[in-house]
Amino acid sequence: MSEKTKELVIIGGGPAGLAAAVAAAEAGVPVEEIRILERDNKLGGILNQCIHNGFGLHTFKEELTGPEYADRFIQKAHELKIPSSLNTMVVDISYDAASGVKKVTAMNRSEGVFTIDARAVILAMGCRERPKGALNIPGYRPAGIYTAGTAQHYVNIDGRMPGKEVVILGSGDIGLIMARRMTLEGAKVKVVAELMPYSGGLKRNIVQCLDDYGIPLKLSHTVVDIEGKERVEAVTIAQVDENRAPIPGTEERYTCDTLLLACGLLPENELSRQLGVEMSPITGGPLVDESLETNLAGVFACGNVLHVHDLVDYVSGEATIAGQNAAKFLSEKRTEKNAPDLKIVTQGGVRYSVPSTIHLDTMADTLTVRFRVGAVYKDQNLAVYLGDTKLQSLKKRVMAPGEMEQVILVKKKLEEVREAGEKSSELKICIEA
Amino acid sequence: MTRELTCICCPIGCSITVEMNGNEVAYVSGNNCPRGDAYVRKEVTAPQRTVTTTVAVDGGESAAASVKTQGEIPKEKIMECIKALRDLHVEAPVHIGDVILKNVADTGVDIVATSNIAKG
Numbered sequence A: 001m002s003e004k005t006k007e008l009v010i011i012g013g014g015p016a017g018l019a020a021a022v023a024a025a026e027a028g029v030p031v032e033e034i035r036i037l038e039r040d041n042k043l044g045g046i047l048n049q050c051i052h053n054g055f056g057l058h059t060f061k062e063e064l065t066g067p068e069y070a071d072r073f074i075q076k077a078h079e080l081k082i083p084s085s086l087n088t089m090v091v092d093i094s095y096d097a098a099s100g101v102k103k104v105t106a107m108n109r110s111e112g113v114f115t116i117d118a119r120a121v122i123l124a125m126g127c128r129e130r131p132k133g134a135l136n137i138p139g140y141r142p143a144g145i146y147t148a149g150t151a152q153h154y155v156n157i158d159g160r161m162p163g164k165e166v167v168i169l170g171s172g173d174i175g176l177i178m179a180r181r182m183t184l185e186g187a188k189v190k191v192v193a194e195l196m197p198y199s200g201g202l203k204r205n206i207v208q209c210l211d212d213y214g215i216p217l218k219l220s221h222t223v224v225d226i227e228g229k230e231r232v233e234a235v236t237i238a239q240v241d242e243n244r245a246p247i248p249g250t251e252e253r254y255t256c257d258t259l260l261l262a263c264g265l266l267p268e269n270e271l272s273r274q275l276g277v278e279m280s281p282i283t284g285g286p287l288v289d290e291s292l293e294t295n296l297a298g299v300f301a302c303g304n305v306l307h308v309h310d311l312v313d314y315v316s317g318e319a320t321i322a323g324q325n326a327a328k329f330l331s332e333k334r335t336e337k338n339a340p341d342l343k344i345v346t347q348g349g350v351r352y353s354v355p356s357t358i359h360l361d362t363m364a365d366t367l368t369v370r371f372r373v374g375a376v377y378k379d380q381n382l383a384v385y386l387g388d389t390k391l392q393s394l395k396k397r398v399m400a401p402g403e404m405e406q407v408i409l410v411k412k413k414l415e416e417v418r419e420a421g422e423k424s425s426e427l428k429i430c431i432e433a
Numbered sequence B: 001m002t003r004e005l006t007c008i009c010c011p012i013g014c015s016i017t018v019e020m021n022g023n024e025v026a027y028v029s030g031n032n033c034p035r036g037d038a039y040v041r042k043e044v045t046a047p048q049r050t051v052t053t054t055v056a057v058d059g060g061e062s063a064a065a066s067v068k069t070q071g072e073i074p075k076e077k078i079m080e081c082i083k084a085l086r087d088l089h090v091e092a093p094v095h096i097g098d099v100i101l102k103n104v105a106d107t108g109v110d111i112v113a114t115s116n117i118a119k120g
C-alpha cells in the first residue's frame, strides 16, 4: 500500500468539491498540495445528469444546464492545474487527534488501495436518493420500479428509456423533472402522487414540468398496490388522511409499466461517521460552525453532504467559503478548535440551521445562515434573537419545506447587542406572527 | 381580471400577480426582479420555453449527449422540436456549444450541445 502526504484532500468532485478546490488554490494553497478524489469517471457530480436548465443565474447571470454549469468549474480547476483522480473511491477516513493528521484511504485501478495523510479534508460527497425501502407496501417487487435519479441517469447519460407508461411517487424536484423528461421522450406520465399535502419541489418545476404537459399532481396521495409479477402492470394510489393513512374508497388504479420513486435525497455521510464527525439528526449531515468546519479541526464540509440544496449556486458559494477556510486553517497551522461563542437554536417551524455554531473572532462581517422550515407558512415573520434581544425580523409572504430559506447575520449588530449587556450565547431563529 | 403566475425564470419562483385589462397587461406585482415582469408579459400573450433534451451519440464514452435550444421557442413548438431530434445521431466527440441542428422546427433557434462527450 503506497502512502502519500497532502495538505488538502477533497472528497468528491461535484460542484461543491470543485468550487472548494478552486477557492483553496486561489487562497494560496499550492496546487500540488491539493488532490480531488472522485469515484465517477467524470468531474461534475450529479450535475452531469441534470440536463435541464436553470443553473447558475446567481453565479454567472445566465441560465445554464447542469453539465454546462459544472464545466465552468471544471475548466477553472484545469486552468489552475488542480490535480484530481477519477474512478477513485474513498473508503475510509480516520483522524489522529494527537498529530491532527487525517488518513484518507482510497482505491482505484492504477494505484490499488492507497492512503494519503492530509492536514485538512473537505467533505463534498453530495447526497444519494432515499432507497426503495421507502416504499412501504407489501407484495412483489416486479421489474420496472426505479428511483427517479436512476431513471435520470438511464435517460440522460445512457440514452435509454426505462418504460413507456409511468406513475411517479414523490414530487421533489427530481420527480417533477423526470415527469417532463419522460414525457418529452415519448412516455405517458399518468400521475405524480405526493404523500404530503404540499410538493417538495420548486414551484417553477411544478409549472414547467407538470402544468405545461397537463400531468396531474395528487397531493396527500400514496401508492397502496403494485400489480405485476415480472414487470409492473398497474399501480393503485389512494388519498391519505392527516396521519398519512390511506382512506378506503379513494383508490385509483393506473395501468403502467414503470413506477418512479422520487422520495427525496439523503446526505451521503458514511465516511463522515467513520471519521467521528458530529452529525445533525435532522439533516443527516455534519454539524458545522461559521467556517463550515466540523467538530474535528481541519475537517470541513460543503454542498449536499451538509444539507440538501436545491440551488447549485448556493452550493458553489458555500464550497468557496469552505475552501477559503481550509486554506486559512492550513496557513495558521492550527491543530485544535476553540469552543464556539454562540450556539444557534431553531424553533417554531425552523427545522435546523447551517451553520449551527459561531465563533465571533472568525465570523466574517456578515454570515448567511440557511435552513428549511417544517410546513407551509404564509405571511409570517422570520425572526432572530440573541437571548431575549431581537436582532432582526423579516416578513415572508410564503415559506415552504421545498425551498431553502436564509437569514443574514451582521457581526456588528451581534457585537453591539453583546456590548449592551446581552450575555446569552443562544442565537434563536424562529417563525412568528 | 387578475392572473396569478409563478415565475419560472429562476428557482426562487416568485408568485406574480398580473392585472389584465382585456388583453392588455395593466399592472404586474410580486416579482423580485425585472425578469419576472418580462416573463409574465410574455406568458400571458405568447408563452416560450427553453427545451433541454438529449441526442444519440455514436462512438462516444456515453450513448447520449445533452442539448438545448440556444434560446426560447414558442411553447406549442416543443413537441415538434423533440421530434426533429428523435432520430438524429451525432458522432463523438461532442463539445459544449457545438451546433447540433440549425433552425429547429422553423423557430429560427439552433440546437446546441450542453455536454462534452469524448470518443470512447
Ligand SMILES: Cc1cc2nc3c(=O)[nH]c(=O)nc-3n(C[C@H](O)[C@H](O)[C@H](O)COP(=O)(O)OP(=O)(O)OC[C@H]3O[C@@H](n4cnc5c(N)ncnc54)[C@H](O)[C@@H]3O)c2cc1C
Residues within 6 Å of the ligand: A011, A012, A013, A014, A015, A016, A017, A037, A038, A039, A040, A044, A045, A046, A047, A050, A052, A053, A054, A055, A056, A088, A089, A090, A091, A124, A125, A126, A127, A173, A174, A177, A268, A271, A302, A303, A304, A305, A309, A310, A311, A312, A313, A315, B011
Ligand atoms: C434532479 C436534480 C435536479 C436539480 N435541479 C437543480 C436546478 O434546477 N437548479 C439548481 O441550481 N440546482 C439543482 N439541483 C441541485 C444541484 O445539482 C446540487 O445541489 C449539486 O449538484 C450539489 O453538489 P455537490 O457537489 O454537493 O454534490 P454532487 O453533485 O452529488 O457531487 C458529489 C460527488 O462526490 C462523489 N463522491 C461521493 N462519495 C464519494 C467517495 N466515497 N469517494 C469519491 N467520490 C465520492 C460523487 O461521485 C459525486 O461526483 C438539482 C439536483 C438534482 C439531483
Ligand code: SF4
Residues within 6 Å of the ligand: B007, B008, B009, B010, B011, B012, B013, B014, B031, B032, B033, B034, B035, B036, B037
Ligand atoms: S421574478 Fe426574478 S427573482 Fe423572482 S423568480 Fe422570476 S427571475 Fe427569479
